[in-house]
Amino acid sequence: MTKDHFLNTWLLYHDVLADFSLGSRQRQFLSTTFLGAPSANPENKIIIGSLGCSLEVLECISCINELSGLTERQGEFQDFARGLVKQLENAHQISAIMEDDTTGKIDQMKIENTAELYRLGALIYLHSILSVPSDSDIIQDLVSKALAILTRNGVCTSPWPLFIAACEVVSDEQRIQILDVLEDMQSERRIGNLEIVRGIIETVWKQMDLAEGNGASKRVDWRKLVDMRKRIPSFI
Template identity: 40%
Template sequence: MKAAQGCWTCKKRKIGCDRSIPYCNNCSRTKRQCGGYGIRLNWPDQLSNRRKDFVVCSVAGLASVERYPQSRERRYLNFTSRDFCLAEKRLAETHLPWHPFMERISARPSLALSPHTPVVGEDAMLLTYYEQIIAPMCSTTRALNGFRHHILSIALSRRDRSTRALCRSMLAIAAHHRQRPRAALAHKTGAMKALYESLAAPTDDGSVLGAEAQLATSMMLCMYDVFDEQEAQFHLHLNGAKNILSKMSPLQREHPVSQFLMEWLLYYDVLSDFAHPCRSIQDELRVPFYSNPVPNLIVGLLGCSIEVFESISSINQMRTMILDPDAEHHVPDKTFEQRAAVEQKLQIAWQQLSPDEVATSTDAQMKAALATAELYRLASLLYLQRVVPDIGDEVRRAAYLRQAFAALNDVPVATGPWPVFIVACEARTDEERIYILEILDQMDKVRNVGNVRVMRTILETIWKQQDLREHSGMTEMKQWWLCADSSVAVPWFV
C-alpha cells in the first residue's frame, strides 16, 4: 500500500519519494526523520506583509526551536497603506492633531503574526477550519469579512478571560461543523464559563477590546445555536449581547470592530423578530440601526443593503402592531400609508457592491452577491404584501415571484435562509416546490447548518396547510408568517 503523495521530508529535499507506509525508504536509508504524509498548516518562513492574512499556530514540541541563532535574528518592518497615507498627509507636522489618529490605531486589535495565546494541536486545526470554512460562509462579500479580519484579530490579540471565551466559542462552532460533538460541547462549555468569569470581573476586562470580545462571544454562542438545531438558548445569548452593547459608551461603538458587531447583532435581532414576533412585543432592548453614509451598499453579513434590511425591520414592526393584543387599535389608513412608504422604498432600491469588492471578486462572485441582494429586496416586497394585503397584490406578486426565482437561479448556493423561505411560501406548483427543495438540499449539503433543516420542516407544514385549504374550497390565503412563531427556540432564518 502506498501513500497518495510523498512525505514532507522528501518534499523539502525536492526529491522523489517511494511513498512507503508508515515511513518512506528514502528517509530510512539515509537515517533521516520522515515527516510523514499528514496534513500540515501553513507556517510562514518570514514575517512578510504578504502573509498577513494567515494565522500562525504553535506546534507542540517545536515551539521552542529557534529558526535563527540569536546573533543573526532577523527583524522585519512591514509598511502598510496607512503608513504611506500618513507620510503624504504630513500628519507628523505640529499643527495637525496626532491624538485622534493614534486613538484610531490603538482601537484596533493587533494583527501580529505571532498570537499572544499559542494555539496547538487539534485547536489549531479547528481555528484554521474556522478561518477557511466558517468565516466565508457567513458573508456574501469578500473584501472585508469581519468574521475573519475582526473576530480572529480580537481572539488572538490578548490573553485574558474575554478573549479566551471568544476563542473557545469559535472552536466550538468549527468542531460542531466538522461533526465532532464532544469537542464542540467541551469548547462551548469552556466559552460560557470564561465569558461568565469575564463579566463577573469587569475590572480585568473593562477595556474596549474586553467589551468587544464579550459581545463577540455572545454572538458566537448565538451562531452555535443556529448551527445546532437541538440547542434552545439563542434568545438567552442574544439578550446577553444586547445587555453588553447597552453598557458600551457611544465612543466605544464608533470603533470599526464594534460597528461590525452591531451589524451582526442587528442581523440576528431583526430576523429573530420575524421568527418570534411575540418575543419582540415583550423585548425592551432594541438594537438601533446605525447611520450608513452609503445606505445602498451591500453589506456581506446582511446579504443586502442597510436600506433593504431596514425595510424588513419596518415590516416586522407593522406585523407586531397587528399581533399585539395590548396595543392601541391601529388605524387602517395609517397602516396603508406605512405600507406605501416601505413599498416605494423597496421598489426604487438600488444595491451595489463596494469598489474594494468589485476589485477583489470574480464576475461569478459579483453576480452571486448582487443576485442575493436582489433576492432580499424581492422577498421583502412579498413579505410586505402578506403583512398588509391590498387590492392588486396578486398581479404584482406573480411578477415578484418570477424575478425571485430568476435571482435564485443566479446563486450557486443560497446563503440566506430568510429570502428562500419567503419565496418558498409563495410556491404553488409542484415544479416550484421541487426547485425549492433542491435549493434546500444544496444548502444543507454545502453549508450543513441546522436551521436549514428546521426551515424545511416548517415549509412542508405550510405547503400541506395551503393545499388542504385549497382542496376544501377555501380561497382565503392563510397567513403563513404566523406559522413561523413556534415553540422551537431556534430562529431558523439567520
Template identity: 30%
Template sequence: MVFRGPRGKENTLQSDYRRFLNSTCWDVALSEDLEAGKNYARHLRTMRFPRPSYLSPAVVSAEESQLLLFFNESRSLMLGPTDEEVLAHFIMRIAFSDAFDTTNPVLQAVFALASLQLHGSLKSFRYKRLVMSSVKEPTDWIDEKTLLQNLTSMMLLYHHELSLESNSKGSWVTFLCAVKRIINTSPGTQKLVRQENSVFLDWIFYHEALAEFTVRHWAVPYEGCGYVPIPRSPNADNEIGSKKRANIGCTTDVLQLTVYACTQAVVAKSSAKNYANIATEQAEMLERQICRAVGDYGPIHDHSAAPADRNAMVLDLHRLACLIYVNRAVRRVAGTEFHHRRLVREGILLLTRMATCQNAWPLFIIACEAVNEDQRLALLDVFEKSLQERRRRSSHIHFIQHIAQAVWNQHDLNPENPVDYLTILDAVIGGLPFMPPFA
C-alpha cells in the same frame, strides 16, 4: 522550459510572463477595460485585498492555536451567512486587543465556537463557561473596550447556540436578548458608533431584525426582550437604497422595513386595514427605495448591467423577500395579484440561479409562496444542494425546508377555503417546540 530564439526573444518572453506576477483577476479585468477605452465604473469599490492573519501569542496552547487556525479557515461555517471575512477580521482584532490577556471573553468565545465544530458541545462547554465568567459586571459597561468585548463575546455565543444540533436550539434567544439589553441600556453604546465599528454594529442589527420575525410569529405577544431593533452604523443613513452592501449581505433599508412589517403583522392582525392608513412615511419611503433597487423587470432581467456576483444576488434576494413579506403581512394581499406573483417568480428564478442559499429568512419567505409543482421542485433542489454545502453553515436549512413544506401542506389542504397568510405562518412557526432562528 525556456524558449530560445533570435537574440532578445528570451528576454521578451520572460518579460511578458513577469507582467502577471502578483496580478489578480481584478487587475487583468481592469486592464482590459482601460485598454479598450471602456467605462471602468463596474470596478469601483470592488478591489479585494488580503487581510493580515492573526498569530496566536505564546500564552495560547497548541490546542487553542489549532482552534484559532480552524476559526480563520472555516469562518463561513460559523459566522455565515454574513460577509464573514470582514467580520472575522474585526472579531480577531478585538480578541487580541491585549495579546497576553487570555481571559478576554472574545478569545474564549472564538475557542468555544471552533471547538463546537471540531469536538462537539461537551468540549466547547468549557470555553463557553469561561466566557460567561469573564463578562464584566454592568457597572463596567461604560468603558468602551469592555462594552465591545462583552457584546462581541455574547454575539459569538449566540452563533454557538445557532450551531447546536440538539433540542436546545431555542437557547440562542437568551444570548441575543443579552446583546439587545446591553446595547440598549449601556451609557457607553454611543461611543461605539464609529466607522471602524460599522461591520460589528451591522452584524448585531442584521440578527436583531431577523429575530423580530421569529418573535412576531412564534410567540405573540412576546415579553422580556422588547427593544425595537434600530440601525446604529454611521453608514446606515448614507447607504439606504445602495446597490452595494458588503458587511452583512443585506441593505439597511430592507432590515428596517422588515422590522416595520413584523410589527404590523401583529398590529393589523385582527383587521385588514388599508396599507396607506397604517404605513408610516418612513416605511413608504423605504419600500419605494427597495422597489427602485429591484427594478421594473426584476434584478436578473437587467441585461445592461454587469454580471451579478453572488453578493449582489444575495442583496436582491433579501429585497424580493422583504417586498413579498410587506405585501402579505402589511398590505394583506391574497397572493394572486400580478405584481406579487412577479416578485415571487423573480425570487425563485434568483434562487435557482444561485443553486444554494444559506440565508434562511429570504429562502423561507420565497419558498412559502410556491404554489405549483414546478416551483416547489425547483425550491426542493435548492434546499438539497444547500444542505450539501459542508463549508458553510447549513444545519438550519433542514428545518427551514420542513416548515416551508408545512406551509405548503396548509395551502394544499384548504384549496377551496384559503386560510389567511398570517394565520398559517403563526400556526406553523408556533408549532415548533423551540424558537426557530431565521438568520
C-alpha cells in the same frame, strides 16, 4: 467599515431576523420607540457582505416586522406601508466589496444577486402582511424573479429570502425549484436550521393544499404551525 460598525450591523441583522421569527406582539398602533422609515442616504445603499444586503433593505424588513403586529390597519398603517413599498421598489443596492489579500476572489454578480434576493423577499413579506393573495400577479411576479435568482446564483447562502419566497409559491414546479435549492444548501452547509426551515416550508405547503381543498384562503401563518417553546427557527 470599522470594527464597531461591523459589529453593530451584524447585531442588527440578528435582531431583525429574530424579530421575524418570533413575530411582533399584537398592538393597535406603532410603538412610541419606533424610529420610522429607513434612511435612504447613499451609505445605507452599500451592500454589506456579512448581511447579504444593504442597511436600507435590512431596516425596511425591520419596519415590516413592526407593521406585522398592528391590529389597526387604516390611516397611519396604510400610509407607512405604501411608503415602504415605494422605497423598496426603488431601492438601489451598490456593491462596494473589493478584492484584496484577505478576501480572495469576489463574485460581484453573486453579491448583487443576493442583495436583490433580499429586496424581493422584503417586498413579498410586505405584500403578505398587506393581505395580498399569494396567487396575485404582484406577488407571483416577485416570486418568479426570486426563483430565477435562486436557480442561477449557485448554492444559496441566505435562508430568509428563500423562506419568504417558498411560503408564497403556488405551483408544483415552483415547489420543486425550492426543494432543489434546499437540497444544494443542505449538501453545502449541513447545519440544523435548514432541516427546520425545510420542515416548516413543507408544512406550510400542506396547509395551503388543505385550505385550497376547503375553498378557504391559501395564506398560512407559519408561526401557528411551529411550537416556539421547543425551538425558535433561525433564518440566518
